[in-house]
Amino acid sequence: MAAEPSTNDTPWLVADAEPLIRIKGVSKKFGDFTAVNNVNLDIYQGELFCLLGGSGCGKTTLLRMLAGFETPTSGQIIIDGVDMSDVPPYERPTNMMFQSYALFPHMSVEKNVAFGLKQDKVPKDEIAERVHNILKLVELEDFKARKPQQLSGGQRQRVALARALVKEPKVLLLDEPLAALDKKLREQTQFELANIQEEVGVTFVVVTHDQEEAMTLSTRIAVMDKGEFQQIGTPTEIYEFPDNRFVADFIGSANIVEGKVVENDADHVLVSTDLGDIYIDHGQPTTKGSRVWVAIRPEKIQLSKEAPKKAAPNQIAGKVDDIGYLGGMSIYLVRLENGEIVDVTTPNLLRPKNKSQGITWEDDVYLSWEPSSAMLLNK
Amino acid sequence: MYNNRSKFLTLMLTLGMIFFYVPILMLIIYSFNYSRIVPVWGGWSVRWYEVLFKSEEVWNAVVLSLQIGVINATFATILGTLAGLAMVRFGRFKGRTLFGGMLVAPLVMPEVITGLSLLVMFITLKQLIGWPAERGFTTITIAHITFSLAYVAVIVQARLTGMGETLEEAALDLGAKPFRVLTFITLPRLAPGMAAGWLLAFTLSLDDLVISSFVTGPGANTLPILIFSRIRTGLRPDINALATIIILFVAACVAIAALIMFQQQRRARRDEQIASQGTL
Numbered sequence: 036m037a038a039e040p041s042t043n044d045t046p047w048l049v050a051d052a053e054p055l056i057r058i059k060g061v062s063k064k065f066g067d068f069t070a071v072n073n074v075n076l077d078i079y080q081g082e083l084f085c086l087l088g089g090s091g092c093g094k095t096t097l098l099r100m101l102a103g104f105e106t107p108t109s110g111q112i113i114i115d116g117v118d119m120s121d122v123p124p125y126e127r128p129t130n131m132m133f134q135s136y137a138l139f140p141h142m143s144v145e146k147n148v149a150f151g152l153k154q155d156k157v158p159k160d161e162i163a164e165r166v167h168n169i170l171k172l173v174e175l176e177d178f179k180a181r182k183p184q185q186l187s188g189g190q191r192q193r194v195a196l197a198r199a200l201v202k203e204p205k206v207l208l209l210d211e212p213l214a215a216l217d218k219k220l221r222e223q224t225q226f227e228l229a230n231i232q233e234e235v236g237v238t239f240v241v242v243t244h245d246q247e248e249a250m251t252l253s254t255r256i257a258v259m260d261k262g263e264f265q266q267i268g269t270p271t272e273i274y275e276f277p278d279n280r281f282v283a284d285f286i287g288s289a290n291i292v293e294g295k296v297v298e299n300d301a302d303h304v305l306v307s308t309d310l311g312d313i314y315i316d317h318g319q320p321t322t323k324g325s326r327v328w329v330a331i332r333p334e335k336i337q338l339s340k341e342a343p344k345k346a347a348p349n350q351i352a353g354k355v356d357d358i359g360y361l362g363g364m365s366i367y368l369v370r371l372e373n374g375e376i377v378d379v380t381t382p383n384l385l386r387p388k389n390k391s392q393g394i395t396w397e398d399d400v401y402l403s404w405e406p407s408s409a410m411l412l413n414k
Numbered sequence: 415m416y417n418n419r420s421k422f423l424t425l426m427l428t429l430g431m432i433f434f435y436v437p438i439l440m441l442i443i444y445s446f447n448y449s450r451i452v453p454v455w456g457g458w459s460v461r462w463y464e465v466l467f468k469s470e471e472v473w474n475a476v477v478l479s480l481q482i483g484v485i486n487a488t489f490a491t492i493l494g495t496l497a498g499l500a501m502v503r504f505g506r507f508k509g510r511t512l513f514g515g516m517l518v519a520p521l522v523m524p525e526v527i528t529g530l531s532l533l534v535m536f537i538t539l540k541q542l543i544g545w546p547a548e549r550g551f552t553t554i555t556i557a558h559i560t561f562s563l564a565y566v567a568v569i570v571q572a573r574l575t576g577m578g579e580t581l582e583e584a585a586l587d588l589g590a591k592p593f594r595v596l597t598f599i600t601l602p603r604l605a606p607g608m609a610a611g612w613l614l615a616f617t618l619s620l621d622d623l624v625i626s627s628f629v630t631g632p633g634a635n636t637l638p639i640l641i642f643s644r645i646r647t648g649l650r651p652d653i654n655a656l657a658t659i660i661i662l663f664v665a666a667c668v669a670i671a672a673l674i675m676f677q678q679q680r681r682a683r684r685d686e687q688i689a690s691q692g693t694l
Contacts, residue, residue, distance in 0.1 A: 103586075
């Protein structure tokens with residue numbers, strides 16, 4: 036997997052690439068409530084695209100519009116060059132994997148998977164072969180005679196995936212595909228899902244509220260809130276270069292402080308905040324004197340018991356208010372002199388020699404961060 | 415705290431059971447009474463069963479009631495299911511509220527009113543188009559379907575709402591056209607509800623006296639009409655015998671239903687076990 040990133044992996048950067056799905060100015064209103072508000076999005080062949088957002092953000096409504104279960108109030112959805120406005124769900128080149136899996140309880144696993152092919156009047160022996168192959172892919176050949184209620188949660192999830200994939204859709208829509216599984220199984224399954232996607236090469240559009248799931252699975256993520264896209268980008272872009280406070284706060288955690296731009300030069304920006312002066316060592320699209328926000332990820336702050344040798348920006352003193360020990364890492368809540376609380380996470384790299392080593396409650400500590408670590412947000 | 419069942423609760427249970435079942439028990443016992451006068455015990459005998467089996471009048475009534483019951487239940491189930499589907503699965507259409515209200519109206523309408531209005535309708539129809547020429551089998555069946563379908567529609571609506579739409583959406587998504595979704599997904603899932611509706615419609619029809627009395631004509635006596643008219647002329651023990659047979663038949667049906675339900679539960683438990691044994 037150490038291949039050089041090629042244009043094949045990032046089709047959205049290719050200037051004249053034709054997107055597989057075009058969502059153009061789509062809105063959906065339910066009475067007075069606007070579920071999806073004038074969104075535009077291009078998704079390319081082979082992507083594993085995640086719609087990420089909290090409940091009620093409109094992500095599922097958007098997915099259901101792609102599947103054809105909801106009609107946009109305005110706007111247009113084009114899949115593979117065909118306008119989907121008047122195409123009913125049963126004629127769309129999409130298949131959906133439902134959050135509840137929606138397996139037919141009165142049919143065996145095999146019949147469930149074969150259902151879609153039968154509707155298309157595929158010849159019998161071809162159905163048998165394709166069902167066999169797809170059940171092999173999801174490792175359920177031995178369970179084909181069982182009814183869905185005789186399967187475990189993980190097996191049901193794979194039947195649902197197989198049933199949607201066997202029709203070889205141009206786009207596979209997945210509604211919270213892993214939400215019903217327990218944590219351990221979910222972690223394992225999300226890699227399986229990504230592998231299967233790579234194997235079959237079908238474009239996946241995944242709806243999820245779980246940012247970890249979105250980060251591990253996707254080529255790109257659209258972060259949604261109140262029916263609008265807050266940011267669309269790769270997992271790294273979304274995490275390290277958030278467009279606004281909502282994204283910075285929603286993805287991972289961040290210490291966000293309000294401030295005022297004191298210096299704005301081509302090679303650096305200085306912002307005056309409650310955390311002292313924050314120096315950012317690269318130019319930013321902002322203006323001097325404007326009100327901005329600065330976000331710093333907890334893991335990008337260094338925590339030390341020793342005072343820094345000389346005063347400089349990007350450092351501040353505080354007292355440990357609380358510690359959350361997670362095993363692999365620890366979360367420290369540090370109270371500054373002005374009462375602000377800053378989150379710091381530190382990996383527990385060394386095994387302590389005795390049980391009372393390290394930083395503990397009420398210790399005086401010093402926080403510092405690299406000049407490249409702070410993220411400046413204009414809104 | 416209820417492990418140690420208090421004497422009061424046991425007493426209440428016993429009284430309740432007595433209240434429910436002693437009259438039925440009395441009826442069964444007195445069906446084997448030799449005496450012609452119902453409340454007077456004259457020793458054990460099956461003579462009233464013999465009288466019953468020879469009575470053409472009673473058997474005609476039984477056959478008529480069963481015929482009406484089956485036809486009524488079948489049509490009420492078909493129409494009620496369609497009405498339920500329209501209410502739950504067709505979204506908002508013009509006049510939906512009015513339709514829904516009219517659908518449940520027979521449930522709350524006093525039977526006398528329903529019976530009277532149906533009678534008036536049949537008379538008017540006869541004057542206008544000459545059909546139905548005489549009241550009897552046809553008019554009773556039509557009247558029964560009219561109120562039974564409301565019950566079926568209510569059951570079907572509840573079942574459809576409980577089922578949710580996800581499975582149907584999944585079938586649509588997999589390429590099934592709406593009619594195939596109805597036949598392969600919705601109806602099989604709805605079958606228990608429809609069966610319950612059929613049975614309820616059948617029972618309602620078998621049981622109905624008021625509406626039947628309004629719309630019946632000469633010679634068409636359903637079982638309830640017959641029994642009721644016999645009461646006016648004095649009770650005869652052969653009716654007790656008939657009632658006993660009906661009670662035994664109903665009890666057998668209930669027992670079979672309980673057995674089926676028990677087996678379904680056992681199967682569900684077994685499925686759960688199989689599922690939990692499977693890896694992943």
